Amino acid sequence: MSGRPAPDLPGSAQEAATWVREVRSGRRRSEELIPLLAEESPIYAGMGSGEADRLRGHILASFAWSDVPEAALPYILEELETGRNPFTVAAAAHAVRAAAPPPAEAAALVESAIRRIRGRNQPVDFERLLPSPAHAGGRTALGELEQAQAELQARPCCAHIGKASAPALPADAPRLGEIEVQDQDGEILALGNLVGGRAALLTGFYTRCTNPQKCSLTISKLGRLWNLVEAAGLAGQVAVAGVSYDPEFDLPARLHDYGAARNLRFSANLRLLRTTGPFEPLRQRLAFGVGYGDATVNRHRLDLILLNPDGTLAEYRTRRLWDERDVFDRLAAAAPPPLGG
Amino acid sequence: MKAKDYRRQVEQELGITDATKAATANAGEAADAGEAAMPAASRAEPDCAPLVSRLADSSVDPRSRLMALGALQAAAFLARHFDVCRPDYVAALQSAATAEDPELRRAALDVLTKLKDDFARDRLIRGLSNADEALVPPAVALGLLSADDHNAVREIARRFLGPEFAPKVRAQAVRLIGRDPGARELLTKLVRDKDEFREVRRAGAVALKNLNPDAFAAQARAILADASDFDDIRKTVRGALARSGLTIEEGPAAIPSPVGRLWDWLRNRLGGRPKSR
Numbered sequence: 352m353s354g355r356p357a358p359d360l361p362g363s364a365q366e367a368a369t370w371v372r373e374v375r376s377g378r379r380r381s382e383e384l385i386p387l388l389a390e391e392s393p394i395y396a397g398m399g400s401g402e403a404d405r406l407r408g409h410i411l412a413s414f415a416w417s418d419v420p421e422a423a424l425p426y427i428l429e430e431l432e433t434g435r436n437p438f439t440v441a442a443a444a445h446a447v448r449a450a451a452p453p454p455a456e457a458a459a460l461v462e463s464a465i466r467r468i469r470g471r472n473q474p475v476d477f478e479r480l481l482p483s484p485a486h487a488g489g490r491t492a493l494g495e496l497e498q499a500q501a502e503l504q505a506r507p508c509c510a511h512i513g514k515a516s517a518p519a520l521p522a523d524a525p526r527l528g529e530i531e532v533q534d535q536d537g538e539i540l541a542l543g544n545l546v547g548g549r550a551a552l553l554t555g556f557y558t559r560c561t562n563p564q565k566c567s568l569t570i571s572k573l574g575r576l577w578n579l580v581e582a583a584g585l586a587g588q589v590a591v592a593g594v595s596y597d598p599e600f601d602l603p604a605r606l607h608d609y610g611a612a613r614n615l616r617f618s619a620n621l622r623l624l625r626t627t628g629p630f631e632p633l634r635q636r637l638a639f640g641v642g643y644g645d646a647t648v649n650r651h652r653l654d655l656i657l658l659n660p661d662g663t664l665a666e667y668r669t670r671r672l673w674d675e676r677d678v679f680d681r682l683a684a685a686a687p688p689p690l691g692g
Numbered sequence: 693m694k695a696k697d698y699r700r701q702v703e704q705e706l707g708i709t710d711a712t713k714a715a716t717a718n719a720g721e722a723a724d725a726g727e728a729a730m731p732a733a734s735r736a737e738p739d740c741a742p743l744v745s746r747l748a749d750s751s752v753d754p755r756s757r758l759m760a761l762g763a764l765q766a767a768a769f770l771a772r773h774f775d776v777c778r779p780d781y782v783a784a785l786q787s788a789a790t791a792e793d794p795e796l797r798r799a800a801l802d803v804l805t806k807l808k809d810d811f812a813r814d815r816l817i818r819g820l821s822n823a824d825e826a827l828v829p830p831a832v833a834l835g836l837l838s839a840d841d842h843n844a845v846r847e848i849a850r851r852f853l854g855p856e857f858a859p860k861v862r863a864q865a866v867r868l869i870g871r872d873p874g875a876r877e878l879l880t881k882l883v884r885d886k887d888e889f890r891e892v893r894r895a896g897a898v899a900l901k902n903l904n905p906d907a908f909a910a911q912a913r914a915i916l917a918d919a920s921d922f923d924d925i926r927k928t929v930r931g932a933l934a935r936s937g938l939t940i941e942e943g944p945a946a947i948p949s950p951v952g953r954l955w956d957w958l959r960n961r962l963g964g965r966p967k968s969r
Binding site for chain 1: 744748772775778779780782783784786787790807808809810811813814840841842843844845846847871872873874903904905906
């Protein structure tokens with residue numbers, strides 16, 4: 352499901368590893384690694400999650416060999432905030448130490464990463480892409496995080512970066528009308544009919560996601576957001592939907608159970624959806640950041656898309672956790688007045 | 693033995709004292725409260741080093757290494773106390789995973805795959821591609837890899853579907869392939885193929901049920917309506933349907949005639965693949 356590589360970008364893990372070596376030896380600029388951090392990059396296509404995370408960690412750690420471009424910071428902070436793989440989180444900690452100056456949120460995120468990784472600490476080796484047997488007493492994920500924490504506390508703060516690195520949507524992105532979707536109850540509808548004429552929030556997720564900080568939390572937040580929408584009397588003017596990245600697996604019954612287990616009180620304007628056809632056209636239109644292995648998603652970022660009632664893009668938040676009250680305020684501001692109101 | 697007593701026994705084996713527990717609990721509470729985690733050096737450390745060393749040492753008897761592994765597995769449940777040991781434990785497991793003793797290798801790989809260890813996954817996949825590098829038999833490797841839906845091993849698993857492989861290997865391959873929504877047709881074919889080994893058919897049925905319950909229900913009903921199908925297969929799908937809360941509608945054909953029952957019995961006795969084997 353990944354696109355063709357741009358002519359001047361690596362198209363495979365081996366080519367990406369060559370670029371990493373060149374950056375580490377000073378023969379290539381570190382900025383050139385940024386496109387390789389896109390989940391849909393062909394370098395991750397067909398890989399399992401473990402391999403994709405390892406390659407990503409290998410790339411992230413490379414910033415410590417040279418410098419940390421500003422464009423790399425959202426990826427590093429994302430990993431520190433929601434990453435689950437100790438290797439990749441440790442690689443982000445390794446990189447953030449080299450940021451000059453470090454981002455304002457880095458210390459707090461490293462601290463939260465320490466809490467997440469504690470209990471799953473493991474040896475880490477940033478030198479090699481392919482895993483090799485570890486040695487007792489070597490570098491560890493928790494050790495990297497603790498070292499980053501100590502250094503961040505000792506260094507002057509801070510660079511302020513934007514909350515999100517908003518992706519550029521294709522020109523026809525808002526035109527979702529012809530994309531057919533099915534909801535958790537089996538109802539088939541055109542996506543445009545759900546979002547059109549309302550302030551809409553779309554987010555990606557999949558039920559096989561194993562990171563509780565990502566899909567599970569996102570869907571729980573949709574439920575809490577909807578409670579705010581209903582309490583404000585805006586249920587008719589707002590649409591909220593989670594769209595599965597894994598539509599062939601996420602059949603209606605699965606979507607229903609997943610949402611119900613996270614306290615979603617489904618309604619006409621609050622649904623979990625799957626595309627009835629291929630996912631790729633929707634992925635491209637909404638620029639969802641998701642890559643695939645051979646059976647399911649191998650990695651995805653957090654995506655939150657706010658659309659105006661006329662279908663134009665109001666806001667695109669990506670990679671970082673979001674607050675439902677903050678998003679509710681944004682939705683309420685974009686919502687049309689009630690009919691007859 | 694009560695859980696409390698077992699925990700106490702493991703703590704004693706690791707030399708964890710009340711003072712150690714208090715120190716590590718304080719470290720955890722401090723971190724939970726948002727104050728930085730204590731530097732590793734200042735934490736009280738349980739004495740897991742002898743067990744880890746024994747597990748890693750290739751000159752030690754495999755029985756003794758397996759016992760060390762068992763004790764360390766139990767200790768790993770004491771998550772907070774075990775944190776300081778964990779990286780060296782993983783390194784020792786990786787060493788044990790390539791030991792000469794097959795039981796030790798298998799036990800170590802079992803633990804490592806549960807930890808989603810990159811080294812173990814890489815070695816299992818390499819072993820399936822090249823028998824000279826295999827640390828465990830294919831059925832074991834496929835079974836260990838099937839524990840994680842996010843492993844990308846579909847194409848490798850397909851190679852083990854061929855009739856030249858034993859049913860238990862093919863059944864594990866089916867479990868792995870069955871996580872891919874694109875495998876629905878293949879699974880349907882396996883489930884309905886009365887010439888297929890029953891172990892493989894059952895694996896196909898379970899995989900299809902997990903992948904697409906509606907597609908499974910359709911096949912299950914067809915099997916239940918076919919009195920000439922095997923008793924144990926029909927029992928399996930009947931149970932799976934009931935557990936799914938789906939209606940079981942067995943038509944008249946599902947009530948086997950005496951001849952049908954005799955045929956069924958004969959085929960069950962013959963091992964489930966009467967036409968081809």
